[in-house]
Amino acid sequence: MKDIENRIEFWTKADEGRTKGRSMPHPFMSHPEMFQSKDVLEIGPGWGRQFKQLDPLVSTYCVADICQKVLDRKVYKDIDRVLIEDYQQDLNTKFDVIAFWYVIHHILGSELDDFFSFLNRHLYVGGSVFFNCPGDEFDQEIGSPENINGDGIKTTPHGLKKIKNMLQKYRFKISYSKDIALNCYVLLAEKIGDLT
Numbered sequence: 549m550k551d552i553e554n555r556i557e558f559w560t561k562a563d564e565g566r567t568k569g570r571s572m573p574h575p576f577m578s579h580p581e582m583f584q585s586k587d588v589l590e591i592g593p594g595w596g597r598q599f600k601q602l603d604p605l606v607s608t609y610c611v612a613d614i615c616q617k618v619l620d621r622k623v624y625k626d627i628d629r630v631l632i633e634d635y636q637q638d639l640n641t642k643f644d645v646i647a648f649w650y651v652i653h654h655i656l657g658s659e660l661d662d663f664f665s666f667l668n669r670h671l672y673v674g675g676s677v678f679f680n681c682p683g684d685e686f687d688q689e690i691g692s693p694e695n696i697n698g699d700g701i702k703t704t705p706h707g708l709k710k711i712k713n714m715l716q717k718y719r720f721k722i723s724y725s726k727d728i729a730l731n732c733y734v735l736l737a738e739k740i741g742d743l744t
């Protein structure tokens with residue numbers, strides 16, 4: 549990952565003294581059956597809002613982040629935690645569901661292939677990814693995603709079309725796509741095959 553130390557330092561400092569973010573787990577909780585008795589990996593778990601809602605439903609819950617400080621939060625002390633050093637990393641396990649919320653825009657354009665390959669490698673065939681991303685209108689408003697805050701620290705916007713293309717390229721079939729608010733889409737996609 550490009551400038552991983554700078555990205556970790558930025559997020560560690562940004563987190564100090566800050567109140568918890570405003571994102572809510574409601575999109576995940578609108579599909580509780582998807583998580584029932586499943587092995588779940590959440591990437592970029594933040595303060596644990598999703599975890600607290602979903603943990604009673606799942607078989608196992610694992611969180612992964614690039615920042616050790618996030619993984620060391622008390623809310624995660626009794627579950628498996630993975631420090632992501634790069635997206636070529638092999639976790640030596642697979643999951644039924646991989647979920648991430650307000651994460652994709654922190655992935656550099658040059659890292660998208662490795663990130664979607666990571667998702668494919670760590671899901672069972674028939675498993676699902678559930679996440680959100682900006683719509684294409686966001687790309688048109690801000691211009692080239694690589695030219696505006698494209699450091700993976702603040703934001704690297706990827707439009708809906710680009711994300712849908714990446715899902716298809718990495719053997720996912722979209723089963724749900726909904727604009728929930730402010731040009732933010734929720735996507736659910738099923739892994740239809742391993743990479744060859």
